[in-house]
Amino acid sequence: MTPRADDDGMRVVGGVGGTRVCLEALAATAARVERAGRHLEAAAVRAEAVARQVDRSASWSPPTAALVRDEAAPLLSSWGGLRDRAARAHETAADLRATARLYATADLDATRALRRAGIAVGGVIGETGPIGVLVATEVTAIGLVAAGTLLIGLRLLRHTNTPHGLTLRWLGHERFRRMDGPAGFVARTLGGPGLLPEELGPPSAEATEVVVPGLAAMVRSLFPGRQPASADPVPDAARRARVLGQLCALLGGTPLPGLAVEPVVVGRSVQGPRAAPPVPRSTADLLRAVDDLYESPAGTIGVQSLDHADGTRSWVVAVPGTQHPALGDGAVPTDMGTNLDLISGAPSDMTEAVIRAMHQAGVGPDEVVALAGHSQGGMTVVQVAADPRVVAGFSVTTVLTAGSPVGGMRVPEGVQALHLEHLQDQVVATDGTPNPDAANRTTVVRDLGASGDRADRRAGASLGGAHDLDTYIRTAEHTRDVAHASVQRFDDALARVLGDGTAVVQDHRFVASRVPERR
């Protein structure tokens, strides 16, 4: 099923309004209609038996038998009678099941086929060894250069007064550029000012997501020996890269196997909406809380307590993204090594740090918690929410991620998750897995190129801008205008944590760092 889009380039996937929930609802509806049909069929059999019995006894009382025939006529009618209604119920149930099948296969088949093909090709190239990879890289590079040269040549040719130039000008006409489908794509490629198409920016994250498993399969296959095929090679490739990084750190003599989580700021009590920092009221405010952490030392985790007028307390936990490039175990746990741990599904140091920070801040088992994270922080909070200790000891109800590759990660059933992604953000595609369509997981994908805001369009044209938290905060602001049941369900769950905006907020901050001795 094609997700609905609004005017600002937003698409909503999953959640209570998502395909999976629709499929389940359609299946349940079809089952009930089918049962109704069976009841009507059974009723028809009995009504026909009644009519036969009454006919046999009609000679004893012709007037009452005639009355029965009159009353039973609508039931026995071939148009609108019990058998007719039963047949129509079965037809309706069959239609509902056919619709469900259509929804289930509409979007996925082509993507799945491409993904499988990429994995197979990547595996074969990897098995040929480094030389095979070099050759494949060279062929790809030559292909890209040839395609670019051809494109520039065609765009130059359209300025000539030749039949070819005239044809190219016609193909790239503005009227066609506004069209969807292949004709629109060709027109946008050939038309418009300049030597390169206006829309030539970062590739779509959805396209990258299809390519990544193939690259991961190639990396796996480069390891010595024949590697068994895997339907999802990304976690395994991440695991191997992580081991290599740790090995390098070990050889460099800098392993830091311990983890310390220490409070750095306690206090800053505020009351009401005029005080600073503001009481969080929305998804955008949660991301602002994450943004504040980038001003603090690397590895800082934000924990806010919200004391409400009714005496209850809730919590907001904010986690930043990657802050260090190390692949091994450096002092800063918000590093690339943690990214690899999270992608591979291994327990990460930041996950452990967040859980410790929640304990140290005094989060109670019955106090509802909203977790929010940007980039790596999003992966971390998803892993925190699914950690058995957190499921058993805390009441996490909502998880917000921005620009995080969390498609391969699990979110517990009782937790409502909102994943914000930009079509131009390549980071969200690094797990090579689309976010699952589940009742408790809603993904909002925004095409920054279609935004009415120039700052968004500019951000969408660069790799960094599309992943930037400021851009995600603007996207979060726009989700308020998305009238979609899935987004609404998340907002309702978040509102139960944030309250009515009058809570007394207290900030707690903790810094996580790797240390030489285990703690």
Place this chain on the structure above:
Amino acid sequence: MVMSPGGWSSEVVGLVRDARAELGAAAAIDWAGPTAERCADVLNRAGTQVADLGRAAEHTEAAVWHHLRAVELARAGAGG
């Protein structure tokens, strides 16, 4: 087991009532798909039509019992 027309006609009423309930429950399933509204319309309309059949079944049931009573009396009269 031999069922009298009266027994059958009572069963017809019950079965049509069950079918009506299933259709009502199907129409009430809450989902946000693009055809959900139209689907609920179709099911509600089917439910209304089945409800009409339910009323016809109740009237038939009453007429059957009336007929059975008349046949019983006629047979008793003929026997007497």
